[in-house]
Amino acid sequence: MTTIERAVAGLRTQVADLHRELTRWGLVVWTAGNVSARVPGADLLVIKPSGLSYDELTPDTMVVCDLDGTPVEGELSPSSDTAAHAYIYRHMPQVGGVVHTHSTFASAWAARAEPIPCVLTAMADEFGGEIPVGPFALIGGDEIGRGVVKTLAGHRSPAVLMKNHGVFAIGPDARAAVKAAVMCEDVARTAHMAHELGRPIPIPPDAVDRLHDRYQNVYGQR
Numbered sequence: 276m277t278t279i280e281r282a283v284a285g286l287r288t289q290v291a292d293l294h295r296e297l298t299r300w301g302l303v304v305w306t307a308g309n310v311s312a313r314v315p316g317a318d319l320l321v322i323k324p325s326g327l328s329y330d331e332l333t334p335d336t337m338v339v340c341d342l343d344g345t346p347v348e349g350e351l352s353p354s355s356d357t358a359a360h361a362y363i364y365r366h367m368p369q370v371g372g373v374v375h376t377h378s379t380f381a382s383a384w385a386a387r388a389e390p391i392p393c394v395l396t397a398m399a400d401e402f403g404g405e406i407p408v409g410p411f412a413l414i415g416g417d418e419i420g421r422g423v424v425k426t427l428a429g430h431r432s433p434a435v436l437m438k439n440h441g442v443f444a445i446g447p448d449a450r451a452a453v454k455a456a457v458m459c460e461d462v463a464r465t466a467h468m469a470h471e472l473g474r475p476i477p478i479p480p481d482a483v484d485r486l487h488d489r490y491q492n493v494y495g496q497r
Contacts, residue, residue, distance in 0.1 A: 383467065
């Protein structure tokens with residue numbers, strides 16, 4: 276088995292397992308949503324198949340595609356969002372994982388085309404500011420991917436609310452992208468509740484910078 280073959284096998288297992296995190300955290304319903312991972316050292320990605328129940332997902336059901344979104348390994352059709360994922364990987368070489376969800380509170384902000392303001396230290400930590408809104412785009416081609424890349428250019432946020440749609444989150448690997456999607460829904464819910472209670476107070480930009488730097492460079496085990 277070559278190095279690339281070992282990497283693909285490992286990512287098939289990881290990506291299948293990470294889909295359970297989407298259901299565990301209540302970020303998806305039925306067959307909606309998907310996780311993908313870039314294969315290091317190859318122009319390939321591993322992604323969920325289209326329309327399969329989460330209970331049916333196994334390493335063997337994952338689909339391997341090239342970075343144009345064309346399947347190269349696997350018997351099933353890839354996710355309908357594959358072209359969007361592939362576009363992100365082609366244009367954001369630092370990205371190793373992409374996640375898409377329709378999580379309730381974040382999607383509600385997306386339905387209003389309203390960024391989630393940075394009113395929580397957890398947002399400053401993880402997102403480095405507000406969570407921005409990307410343009411409306413139809414599903415099936417690379418238009419969504421174009422919107423994600425354009426919106427996140429110049430942003431520290433690893434998540435974007437695609438207008439009238441849902442969340443796309445990125446990360447250096449697939450697990451980090453899933454974490455960003457989980458955190459996006461968590462802060463979307465709290466920010467919504469704050470709006471219900473009154474006027475949330477934004478964190479000053481200099482404090483956001485300091486919080487983000489600490490979380491990204493000091494927090495946790497190194």
